[in-house]
Amino acid sequence: MTPDAEWDEGSPERLYVLTGGRSGSEETGLDLVTLIMARTAPRIGMQPEHESILRVCQSPLSVVEISAHLELPVSIVTVLLADLLAEDHVEARTPVPSLPDIDIIKAVIHGLQNL
Amino acid sequence: MDSRTSETVGPRSEDALPSSATSAVKIVIVGGFGVGKTTLVRSVSEIRPLTTEETMTQASVSVDDLAGVERKRMTTVAMDFGRISLNDELVLYVFGTPGQQRFWFLWNGLFEGALGAVVLVDTRRLEASFDVLGRLEESQTPFVVAVNAFDGAPSYADEELREALDLADDVPLLMCDARSRESSKDVLLSLMRHLYSLAMTSEATT
Ligand SMILES: Nc1nc2c(ncn2[C@@H]2O[C@H](COP(=O)(O)OP(=O)(O)OP(=O)(O)O)[C@@H](O)[C@H]2O)c(=O)[nH]1
Numbered sequence A: 001m002t003p004d005a006e007w008d009e010g011s012p013e014r015l016y017v018l019t020g021g022r023s024g025s026e027e028t029g030l031d032l033v034t035l036i037m038a039r040t041a042p043r044i045g046m047q048p049e050h051e052s053i054l055r056v057c058q059s060p061l062s063v064v065e066i067s068a069h070l071e072l073p074v075s076i077v078t079v080l081l082a083d084l085l086a087e088d089h090v091e092a093r094t095p096v097p098s099l100p101d102i103d104i105i106k107a108v109i110h111g112l113q114n115l
Numbered sequence B: 001m002d003s004r005t006s007e008t009v010g011p012r013s014e015d016a017l018p019s020s021a022t023s024a025v026k027i028v029i030v031g032g033f034g035v036g037k038t039t040l041v042r043s044v045s046e047i048r049p050l051t052t053e054e055t056m057t058q059a060s061v062s063v064d065d066l067a068g069v070e071r072k073r074m075t076t077v078a079m080d081f082g083r084i085s086l087n088d089e090l091v092l093y094v095f096g097t098p099g100q101q102r103f104w105f106l107w108n109g110l111f112e113g114a115l116g117a118v119v120l121v122d123t124r125r126l127e128a129s130f131d132v133l134g135r136l137e138e139s140q141t142p143f144v145v146a147v148n149a150f151d152g153a154p155s156y157a158d159e160e161l162r163e164a165l166d167l168a169d170d171v172p173l174l175m176c177d178a179r180s181r182e183s184s185k186d187v188l189l190s191l192m193r194h195l196y197s198l199a200m201t202s203e204a205t206t
């Protein structure tokens, strides 16, 4: 492959480079809808994808929305978020427990009725 | 249509969640090709619906491969979703699965932790729902069945539909128009009321 061969944005090679070869299956405890919020401002010299995450997470944003806005697969975003979490650049807000309790169900019903 | 043409990446300022938002729940819309999943997501979402893509690796063994060597095939699968702010803290995400059913259950974390699912049904192609109904039952994901009433589609009595779809008596079945916000909201509400009664029943028995 020539060095400047055009690569597909979503190609395995590009994704490999973005994540340093780690797989997205590492245990991060992040759900598709875990809300992420930046704790620090993007800094010069950061990996561009890390910087983009900090920029879109100035207000809370779910993992899957970050994926949609950055046009990167969720599995890649999860790895990038693990880096940012490790350095306290972002916070992951408490996810909802997997078994919904009655209070959450009531809150959803109430919220939908008020739409 | 194309988000790449917008000059800045990220949510529009009017779509930003308040910083008080702390937790989120999800509901998954499933159903056959062209049954109205994306339309329903669009009808209820408060933000312009978004799309995320994931690359799936599928192991495939070709029949005429005598050695039976597994080959990996990469497939890109897209998923639409929308968002509703329920109150200052709680956010609801609604996912519209892609038409190719075999990918739904491969999508990591889509069903885990989901409140439940809505099975959208087109009466012209009832058989498109058989597989997913079986899988939801297997994975013990609570669900309701909503018949998206297309013009000219045959209408059946509830009992006939229940029998054709082999639905348990306690699974809610309702008619809807995925193009209508009110009707789509009612579909989500019927799922939530179903969850409420399931939670009350299990509380009473423990
Ligand atoms: N008449 C009528 N048309 C509908 C209704 N809901 C959706 N449609 C139309 O049906 C077509 C398919 O709807 P989609 O929402 O794209 O269906 P989908 O389930 O997301 O399709 P796939 O993602 O391809 O599986 C669109 O042209 C919609 O405008 C409905 O309730 N009544």
Ligand SMILES: [Mg+2]
Binding pocket: B037, B038, B039, B080, B096, B097, B098, B099
């Ligand atoms: Mg669709």
